[in-house]
Amino acid sequence: MSVTALDAARLRGDFPILAEEVNGHRLAYLDSAATSQKPQAVLDAIVDYYRTANANVHRGVHALAERATDLFEEARVRTAAFVGADPAGVVFVRNTTEGLNLVARAFAEPRLGPGDRIVVTEMEHHSNFVPWQMVRDRTGCDLAVVPVGTDGRLDGDRLERLLTRPTRLLAVAHVSNVLGTINDIATLTRMAHREGIVVCVDGAQAVPRMPVDLGQLDADFYAFSGHKMLGPTGIGAVWGRPELLESMPPFLGGGNMIEVVTPERTTWNAVPHKFEAGTPDIAGAAGLIAAIDYLEQVGMPSVQAHEAMLTSYAHEVIGAAADITRYGPSAGDASGVLSFNLAGVHPHDVGTILDREGVAVRAGHHCCQPLMHRLGVAATVRASFALYNTAADVDQMARALDRVRRVFGGGGASG
Ligand SMILES: Cc1ncc(COP(=O)(O)O)c(C=O)c1O
Numbered sequence: 519m520s521v522t523a524l525d526a527a528r529l530r531g532d533f534p535i536l537a538e539e540v541n542g543h544r545l546a547y548l549d550s551a552a553t554s555q556k557p558q559a560v561l562d563a564i565v566d567y568y569r570t571a572n573a574n575v576h577r578g579v580h581a582l583a584e585r586a587t588d589l590f591e592e593a594r595v596r597t598a599a600f601v602g603a604d605p606a607g608v609v610f611v612r613n614t615t616e617g618l619n620l621v622a623r624a625f626a627e628p629r630l631g632p633g634d635r636i637v638v639t640e641m642e643h644h645s646n647f648v649p650w651q652m653v654r655d656r657t658g659c660d661l662a663v664v665p666v667g668t669d670g671r672l673d674g675d676r677l678e679r680l681l682t683r684p685t686r687l688l689a690v691a692h693v694s695n696v697l698g699t700i701n702d703i704a705t706l707t708r709m710a711h712r713e714g715i716v717v718c719v720d721g722a723q724a725v726p727r728m729p730v731d732l733g734q735l736d737a738d739f740y741a742f743s744g745h746k747m748l749g750p751t752g753i754g755a756v757w758g759r760p761e762l763l764e765s766m767p768p769f770l771g772g773g774n775m776i777e778v779v780t781p782e783r784t785t786w787n788a789v790p791h792k793f794e795a796g797t798p799d800i801a802g803a804a805g806l807i808a809a810i811d812y813l814e815q816v817g818m819p820s821v822q823a824h825e826a827m828l829t830s831y832a833h834e835v836i837g838a839a840a841d842i843t844r845y846g847p848s849a850g851d852a853s854g855v856l857s858f859n860l861a862g863v864h865p866h867d868v869g870t871i872l873d874r875e876g877v878a879v880r881a882g883h884h885c886c887q888p889l890m891h892r893l894g895v896a897a898t899v900r901a902s903f904a905l906y907n908t909a910a911d912v913d914q915m916a917r918a919l920d921r922v923r924r925v926f927g928g929g930g931a932s933g
Pocket residue numbers: 551552613614615616643645646691693694695720722723743
């Protein structure tokens with residue numbers, strides 16, 4: 519299938535914040551893996567919601583309450599369709615982190631105990647690491663960590679050996695936020711399911727940048743954040759197999775998640791509402807619909823191809839220099855990020871000088887301290903791409919890096 523090339527320079531115009539001048543320079547926003555910028559259509563959708571439909575959901579009998587409820591439930595259907603899932607399994611949460619904690623607390627904790635094992639990987643974000651350590655500490659189960667090789671990929675042999683009894687759950691990222699590694703979730707799921715192992719996927723970096731089809735991946739739980747996919751902060755989703763969600767106790771108690779409350783006991787609302795206690799982020803849901811509209815209009819295959827092109831270009835003009843140590847798979851196999859260190863310069867200093875040149879990158883451990891430990895560094899610089907980035911952003915960063923070299927006395931060129 520041929521993929522239509524997207525016109526990033528034109529799309530850039532849809533994102534008002536990208537017209538901001540930063541420190542006297544055009545803004546090269548290369549931090550979309552942390553959070554993406556938002557197109558005007560998303561901003562408008564949020565304001566329109568407050569202007570025309572604001573009311574609480576699932577409670578009122580009046581017209582506005584009906585509008586708000588319809589909108590919120592439309593967001594569920596649209597979100598499900600965007601990732602090829604059944605809407606009955608879409609639970610709205612604040613973000614990926616909350617989604618993964620929901621699975622850890624409501625699915626894993628009641629089921630696991632001494633003698634059971636959870637498997638995570640060394641490339642996990644703390645969001646998909648810490649909740650499982652907490653389950654281990656609360657239940658007495660084991661936690662095994664699959665190492666990452668120097669090629670930025672999971673150790674396949676170790677993983678295969680761990681996907682056996684007594685492992686009960688595998689928690690794994692679809693795409694690494696530091697390395698850009700894309701894990702083959704469909705294959706991992708097949709291997710895990712042969713042994714009755716449940717698979718929980720952190721999709722935070724995958725959903726914004728590639729077509730995701732949960733029907734094909736066959737994972738049991740899959741979490742992602744609206745704010746990384748052009749939507750607002752405060753809304754995300756965890757999809758769970760409806761029959762598993764049915765079997766789980768609620769995560770939080772309160773309004774909306776109940777069927778009947780008496781002084782003695784409470785019965786739960788139907789799935790997925792059982793997991794949505796309290797007033798949800800309704801305005802966020804309106805913004806999320808607009809973000810999905812935008813991404814669908816551009817087309818996820820085009821987004822993926824564009825980011826692959828920019829990643830290759832960045833590897834070529836920045837990553838190939840002799841004083842750069844790059845982390846992660848080669849460009850063709852890495853998705854949307856360039857992680858590196860510049861010889862003799864602390865990543866925070868690199869980030870600070872790049873900022874002076876209008877280039878926004880992230881410098882730090884990227885909430886992946888176990889991975890930093892494996893890489894033998896305290897931090898890296900990370901540039902990450904989205905559909906509104908162009909080669910001009912990469913060129914601006916390459917020039918800014920030359921400035922860093924001059925400031926720190928290196929003087930080398932970025933070729
Ligand atoms: C791979 C990965 N997982 C989880 C998260 C956490 O996302 P959030 O802060 O939206 O919960 C991030 C955010 O950077 C991420 O990159």
